[in-house]
Amino acid sequence: MSRVLFPNIGAYQQEWLGVGDGHQLxxxxxxxxxxxxxxxxxxxPGGGSSKNHRRYFDPEKYRIILFDQRGCGRSKPSPSLHQNTPNHLINDMEAIRKHLKISQWLVTGGSWGTTLALLYGIAHPERVLAFILRGIFLGTAAEYDWLYTQDGxxxxxxEYYREFIEQCADIQCASTLQGYYDLLTGDNEIAAIAASKAWCLWELRLSTIEHHNIEPHHITxxxxxxxxAKISSYYFVNNCFIDEGFILTAIEKIKAIPGIILHGRYDMVCQMRYADKLVKAWPNAQLQILPKAGHGGFETQTIDGFCKAADTMASFIAERGS
Structure with missing residues (x-):
C-alpha cells in the first residue's frame, strides 16, 4: 500500500537565528x-522550506527541524548573495545544531539539499546519524550542461527550452546560464522578475511527470x-563553489554512515546516473529507484518512498541507540 504524507501539523517553535554576516535564518x-x-x-539553491516537508516524518517519532538557507525564503535579508557559499551554509547548519543543543541528527534533503547534505557530512561526519537523500545532485559541470545547454x-x-532561452536573446553572453545570471543581478528589476519566472518555469516543467501543461501563470x-533564480544562477556560474568531482572524491569521509538514496527513474533535472555513481562509491548507501517518478518531491512514489525511508531510519536509529 502506498504511503501518503503525514497529517499537516504546525510548528511548535519558530524563530530567526542570527548567524553573522548580517544574516538571520x-x-x-x-x-x-x-x-x-x-x-x-x-x-x-534558494528554494526555501515548505510546511509539507514536515510531513515526510512521523511527528511522534521525530523532532523535525526545517530552516530557510541564508539569503532565501523567510530568512533575512532575501534574496541575498552576500557571504553565501556552501561553506557558509555548512557553518549555518552547525550554528543551528549547537543552538538546539543536538549532538547528532538525521540529515535529509532533496535536489540541491542532497548536495548540501553530502558536503555537511563530509565536513562533520561525527554529527550525522544517517542520511535520506532524494534526487541526487553532485554539482559537476556535466550536470549544469544538462540543464542549461541545448545538448541535455x-x-x-x-519547445520549453526555446521559451527559456528567449529571455537572453537580446544580450551578449558566453552561455544561457551566464545570461540569466547577468539579468538576475542587473539593475533592471522588471527584466530580473521576468527572468526569475522563466527560470522557475523551465525547472518546474522538467520536475514532474504527474502534472502537465504548466504555464507561466503557475509561478505565483x-x-x-x-x-x-538569483541564488541558483549565482551558485551555478560559480560551479557551486566546489571543485569538480569533489563529493565523489571525498565520499570516503562518510562511507561508514548509512544512507537511503531515492531517485526517480524519469528525473529530468538530476539524472539517475549521478545517484548510481554515488552509491557505487558509498557502500553503506542503498539506492531505491522510483520507477514512475520524476524530480518533484511530492509525486506519489516519491512521497511513498520518503515516508517509508523515514520510518526505516527511525527504527534503525532506535535499535542502534538501545
Whole structure:
C-alpha cells in the first residue's frame, strides 16, 4: 500500500537565528521535542522550506527541524548573495545544531539539499546519524550542461527550452546560464522578475511527470521565484563553489554512515546516473529507484518512498541507540 504524507501539523517553535554576516535564518521545529532530531535541507539553491516537508516524518517519532538557507525564503535579508557559499551554509547548519543543543541528527534533503547534505557530512561526519537523500545532485559541470545547454534536457523539451532561452536573446553572453545570471543581478528589476519566472518555469516543467501543461501563470510567488533564480544562477556560474568531482572524491569521509538514496527513474533535472555513481562509491548507501517518478518531491512514489525511508531510519536509529 502506498504511503501518503503525514497529517499537516504546525510548528511548535519558530524563530530567526542570527548567524553573522548580517544574516538571520528562519528556523522552525515541529513534531516530538524529545524525538529523533532530523533536519531537512530544501532545494534550489534558494528554494526555501515548505510546511509539507514536515510531513515526510512521523511527528511522534521525530523532532523535525526545517530552516530557510541564508539569503532565501523567510530568512533575512532575501534574496541575498552576500557571504553565501556552501561553506557558509555548512557553518549555518552547525550554528543551528549547537543552538538546539543536538549532538547528532538525521540529515535529509532533496535536489540541491542532497548536495548540501553530502558536503555537511563530509565536513562533520561525527554529527550525522544517517542520511535520506532524494534526487541526487553532485554539482559537476556535466550536470549544469544538462540543464542549461541545448545538448541535455533541451532534447526532451525543445519547445520549453526555446521559451527559456528567449529571455537572453537580446544580450551578449558566453552561455544561457551566464545570461540569466547577468539579468538576475542587473539593475533592471522588471527584466530580473521576468527572468526569475522563466527560470522557475523551465525547472518546474522538467520536475514532474504527474502534472502537465504548466504555464507561466503557475509561478505565483514572485519573491520565491526571484530567490530561487538569483541564488541558483549565482551558485551555478560559480560551479557551486566546489571543485569538480569533489563529493565523489571525498565520499570516503562518510562511507561508514548509512544512507537511503531515492531517485526517480524519469528525473529530468538530476539524472539517475549521478545517484548510481554515488552509491557505487558509498557502500553503506542503498539506492531505491522510483520507477514512475520524476524530480518533484511530492509525486506519489516519491512521497511513498520518503515516508517509508523515514520510518526505516527511525527504527534503525532506535535499535542502534538501545
Amino acid at each position: 528562519y528556523l522552525e521545529q515541529s513534531g516530538n521535542p524529545n524525538g529523533i532530531p532530523v533536519i531537512y535541507l530544501h532545494g534550489g 534536457a533541451a532534447g526532451f523539451f525543445p 510567488d514572485a519573491h520565491q521565484a526571484l530567490c530561487m
